[in-house]
Amino acid sequence: MTTLQPSAPPADLPAGSVLSVRGLRKDFTLHTIDGRVxxxxxxxxxxxAPGEHVALAGTSGAGxxxxxxxxxxxxxxxxxxIWFRTAAGDLVDVxxxxxxxxxxxxxHEIGYVSQFLKAQPRRSVLxxxxxxxxxxxxxxxxxxxxxxxxLRQVGIxxxxxxxxxxxxxxxxxxRVNIAAGTIAPPRLLLLxxxxxxxxxxNRSAVLDLIARLERTGTAVLSVFHDLDAIERLATRVxxxxxxxxxxxxxxEQILRDSSLPLEVAR
Amino acid sequence: xxxxxxxxxxxxxxxxxxxxxxxxPSPESVxxxxxxxxxxxxxxxxxxxxxxxxxFEVAPGEALGIIGESGSGxxxxxxxxxxxxxxTTGTINLRGxxxxxxxxxTLDPSARRGLRLHQLSAVYQDPAxxxxxxxxxGGNIADPLTAVGWRHYGRIRERAASLLRRVEVPLDRMDDLxxxxxxxxRQRVQIAKALANDPPVLLLxxxxxxxxxSVAAGVLxxxxxxxxxxxxxxxxxxxxxxxxxxxxxxxxxxxxxRVVESGLTDQLLEDPQHPYSQQLVAAARG
Amino acid sequence: xxxxxxxxxxxxxxxxxIFDELSKREIRRAMLSGIAIPGYxxxxxxREMPVARGWGSGGLQATLSLVGEDSRLKVIDxxxxxxxxxxxxxxxxxxxxxxxxxxxxxxxxxxxxxxxIPEQPLRDGQVLVLQVPGAEPLAGxxxxxxxxxxxxxxxxxxxxxxxxxxxxxxNGLITAAAGYPVLVxxxxxxxxxxxxxxxxxxxxxxxxxxxxxxxxxxxxxAVPPHTSVVPLTFEDRPFEVEHTPGAACRLCGSADTYIVxxxxxxxxxxxxxxxxxxxxxxxxTGDAPAPAQPVQGETA
Numbered sequence: 001m002t003t004l005q006p007s008a009p010p011a012d013l014p015a016g017s018v019l020s021v022r023g024l025r026k027d028f029t030l031h032t033i034d035g036r037v038x039x040x041x042x043x044x045x046x047x048x049a050p051g052e053h054v055a056l057a058g059t060s061g062a063g064x065x066x067x068x069x070x071x072x073x074x075x076x077x078x079x080x081x082i083w084f085r086t087a088a089g090d091l092v093d094v095x096x097x098x099x100x101x102x103x104x105x106x107x108h109e110i111g112y113v114s115q116f117l118k119a120q121p122r123r124s125v126l127x128x129x130x131x132x133x134x135x136x137x138x139x140x141x142x143x144x145x146x147x148x149x150x151l152r153q154v155g156i157x158x159x160x161x162x163x164x165x166x167x168x169x170x171x172x173x174x175r176v177n178i179a180a181g182t183i184a185p186p187r188l189l190l191l192x193x194x195x196x197x198x199x200x201x202n203r204s205a206v207l208d209l210i211a212r213l214e215r216t217g218t219a220v221l222s223v224f225h226d227l228d229a230i231e232r233l234a235t236r237v238x239x240x241x242x243x244x245x246x247x248x249x250x251x252e253q254i255l256r257d258s259s260l261p262l263e264v265a266r
Numbered sequence: 267x268x269x270x271x272x273x274x275x276x277x278x279x280x281x282x283x284x285x286x287x288x289x290x291p292s293p294e295s296v297x298x299x300x301x302x303x304x305x306x307x308x309x310x311x312x313x314x315x316x317x318x319x320x321x322f323e324v325a326p327g328e329a330l331g332i333i334g335e336s337g338s339g340x341x342x343x344x345x346x347x348x349x350x351x352x353x354t355t356g357t358i359n360l361r362g363x364x365x366x367x368x369x370x371x372t373l374d375p376s377a378r379r380g381l382r383l384h385q386l387s388a389v390y391q392d393p394a395x396x397x398x399x400x401x402x403x404g405g406n407i408a409d410p411l412t413a414v415g416w417r418h419y420g421r422i423r424e425r426a427a428s429l430l431r432r433v434e435v436p437l438d439r440m441d442d443l444x445x446x447x448x449x450x451x452r453q454r455v456q457i458a459k460a461l462a463n464d465p466p467v468l469l470l471x472x473x474x475x476x477x478x479x480s481v482a483a484g485v486l487x488x489x490x491x492x493x494x495x496x497x498x499x500x501x502x503x504x505x506x507x508x509x510x511x512x513x514x515x516x517x518x519x520x521x522x523x524r525v526v527e528s529g530l531t532d533q534l535l536e537d538p539q540h541p542y543s544q545q546l547v548a549a550a551r552g
Numbered sequence: 553x554x555x556x557x558x559x560x561x562x563x564x565x566x567x568x569x570i571f572d573e574l575s576k577r578e579i580r581r582a583m584l585s586g587i588a589i590p591g592y593x594x595x596x597x598x599r600e601m602p603v604a605r606g607w608g609s610g611g612l613q614a615t616l617s618l619v620g621e622d623s624r625l626k627v628i629d630x631x632x633x634x635x636x637x638x639x640x641x642x643x644x645x646x647x648x649x650x651x652x653x654x655x656x657x658x659x660x661x662x663x664x665x666x667x668x669i670p671e672q673p674l675r676d677g678q679v680l681v682l683q684v685p686g687a688e689p690l691a692g693x694x695x696x697x698x699x700x701x702x703x704x705x706x707x708x709x710x711x712x713x714x715x716x717x718x719x720x721x722x723n724g725l726i727t728a729a730a731g732y733p734v735l736v737x738x739x740x741x742x743x744x745x746x747x748x749x750x751x752x753x754x755x756x757x758x759x760x761x762x763x764x765x766x767x768x769x770x771x772x773x774a775v776p777p778h779t780s781v782v783p784l785t786f787e788d789r790p791f792e793v794e795h796t797p798g799a800a801c802r803l804c805g806s807a808d809t810y811i812v813x814x815x816x817x818x819x820x821x822x823x824x825x826x827x828x829x830x831x832x833x834x835x836x837t838g839d840a841p842a843p844a845q846p847v848q849g850e851t852a
Contacts, residue, residue, distance in 0.1 A: 031541035032548050073530060075537040099516045099530050100325060120494075121487035376706045398714075405718045412713035419720055419786035441721050 009083050009091040014047050018188050018219035019071065021046040023080035026070055040066045042243035043080065053220040055234035059261045062240040064223040068190045071221065072112045073102045087187060108136055113181035114192040115174055126161040129180045136184035150179035155205050171197050178206050185213050191222035195229060207232055227255055227262060275366040277323040278499035279467050284320040284356030286342050289313030291354045300524045301542065316342040317523045326466065329493050329500040331514035331531060333507065333546065339523040340503045344471050348388040349378045360385050362466050383414050387460035391472035393452035396459065399445040403430060403455045406444060410462040429458040433488060450481035468498045474509060486512050507550035511535060519543045570648055575599050576617040579772065583614065583763055586774035591736025593687055598770040608641055608666060610767030611683030615645055615664045618679055623651040626660035631668040631827035655830050669751040671809050671831040674760035676777065682745035687766035689733045689743040709741055716784060726785060733784045736775060750793045750810040755781040801826040804835035808843040
């Protein structure tokens with residue numbers, strides 16, 4: 001069993017950051033394949049402030065999704081710290097918190113939106129989105145209103161709202177998913193290719209929705225498979241390569257730096 | 267003697283150091299058993315160490331999974347909590363009993379059985395273990411109700427009907443013997459019976475194993491809704507990662523009577539650490 | 553030495569007959585235990601009696617343990633003092649003990665019965681001995697006797713209530729007739745002897761002691777005076793006793809007693825008589841209290 005040792009946060013963390021990753025390491029030991037070790041992250045440092053949208057860039061296999069999943073604790077960090085500042089102002093190390101505490105944080109303060117909707121069975125589209133709001137403390141009526149607005153925004157036609165979310169198409173599910181994930185924005189939102197399956201029009205609507213999060217003070221850490229989305233949304237780009245941070249800076253500077261290994265998809 | 271009031275714990279169920287040995291219960295039986303030894307049979311005494319050093323907490327509204335193959339000890343743990351059998355060692359506390367200060371293993375057998383009325387319910391893989399098949403669906407639900415003092419026929423029927431409606435058993439089957447029900451329908455009646463007195467803790471032992479896939483999916487959907495609505499603290503024992511994934515937030519992996527890994531359910535599925543967990547996940551992924 | 557001690561403990565040499573003093577003493581101890589724990593079934597060593605088990609051997613042993621030479625004994629079968637079984641049992645005890653035969657309920661010290669409790673309310677000092685063919689109320693519900701004992705010990709009677717619930721579901725009412733299950737002093741569920749529902753309320757807060765004895769099952773239980781005996785039923789399904797609107801005893805005219813059908817001259821079951829022959833006789837001679845209130849319901 002993995003023992004997680006709590007330790008005190010270092011004094012030099014940026015005062016305003018919601019997320020401060022320090023020395024994050026991750027590798028995978030594949031016991032079913034003769035104990036082969038696959039290395040993923042080799043000591044990543046990263047900060048995200050409220051209202052900031054940090055996009056991760058880099059080639060496939062650079063560790064972008066791995067980093068997101070470590071922050072969400074879907075992957076267990078192999079070393080280093082993931083400092084998260086809670087709404088109550090406490091700095092906690094997500095890499096070392098008990099499972100139950102992480103589960104509570106996920107419910108209230110850290111959101112994760114992937115391209116896959118894990119919808120409750122037999123629950124209508126509107127309820128799926130609204131209950132994401134009530135789960136984060138919105139009043140029932142306000143949540144339904146916000147859900148309706150979010151669904152309109154991402155182009156889910158009203159006649160679909162009463163249907164079970166599980167019967168929707170892949171693209172529709174993805175949009176419901178992003179609507180649910182953003183209706184009551186958490187302090188930290190992790191976006192893992194949330195627009196990958198969308199046609200241009202819907203993609204644009206969803207990107208607009210994400211762009212608005214900036215105003216709510218939500219800190220966003222994202223992975224997009226196209227540089228266009230990054231350019232449009234990110235306030236800062238962090239380039240990963242070989243499990244390390246290669247560069248960090250404003251998108252207009254980073255995305256034009258031809259020396260950096262970026263996924264080419266424009 | 268301290269009489270200071272202590273706030274009730276955050277957990278609804280806490281298990282510590284739970285062990286169950288069939289045969290010689292002395293400490294000599296434990297060495298040489300467990301995952302490293304690859305067996306639950308003590309080389310020294312021949313005793314079966316079915317479960318050892320199992321511990322966890324479950325909060326209200328939370329569902330904890332226990333996964334492992336048959337013989338891993340997961341059902342033994344559940345039966346020890348349910349009181350179907352007595353553990354060899356360890357403590358079991360319920361928040362509803364003395365604000366969590368009482369190890370329910372120290373209660374006399376009668377009081378221990380009484381816990382099944384108000385404090386915890388169990389749903390078994392085999393509906394015949396939790397139901398009387400020769401009694402109607404309503405009568406099976408009347409059992410826990412009358413046990414806690416319901417004496418009004420009309421109100422018993424109202425309550426039974428509302429529970430059956432909740433688990434989606436057609437009300438025109440309420441007065442039919444459970445023996446005439448399909449497997450999935452029997453399981454729904456068993457769930458309704460388990461929820462009759464709104465227990466704070468619910469134990470589910472392979473609740474959908476043995477049902478056809480489509481029937482199992484319906485029962486799982488129902489369970490997931492119920493777990494979310496009722497705020498019950500649930501322990502879900504299953505060999506099936508699909509069940510654990512759908513119903514639980516955290517999970518323990520058991521092998522040869524020991525917990526080899528514990529974690530958030532998605533983490534266990536995406537990034538299992540222990541070789542046995544990886545093997546289980548790989549097998550589940552086909 | 554031991555033989556002498558045993559003989560001393562046994563008291564005076566046993567009268568020639570069917571029951572020794574040690575056995576009587578054991579049964580009296582069992583009765584006292586039963587009285588101390590109302591409704592609880594006390595095991596006892598049932599002896600061979602000159603009647604077949606199931607024919608009142610339990611009641612006979614209880615009666616033999618209680619009667620003295622100056623006791624007045626009434627024995628009834630289906631309410632009748634003159635029935636064949638009643639007469640034989642009464643004669644057996646009288647010839648064995650030398651006590652007095654009695655048919656008037658008011659004057660009897662001990663009343664042995666199986667199917668009825670006399671209409672005349674029992675008084676302080678009387679003992680009603682009921683012959684019980686099936687002592688265990690849970691017998692038809694769970695088979696395992698250890699489990700039956702556990703259920704009694706923990707007052708875990710949900711399965712009995714489920715039985716009653718199922719009865720109402722299938723039949724619209726609780727069909728239990730003879731030996732209707734009762735709760736004694738809020739604790740033990742008990743089956744009386746096969747008395748009709750009509751007689752069940754007479755057990756409640758009775759002035760007399762009721763001793764119930766099952767010879768075949770070797771169990772004795774009791775209801776002491778002033779003890780609550782409540783028939784099991786749902787709050788919204790009141791307990792009802794047998795009643796045939798318009799029917800009355802053709803001999804004494806009573807409609808407030810337990811009456812039974814008898815074959816009329818033409819062979820059809822259309823006429824009714826009191827089951828309690830002693831009370832019926834007294835009604836006819838004006839020696840019994842009149843009906844408490846006018847007979848309700850119109851003649852059919």
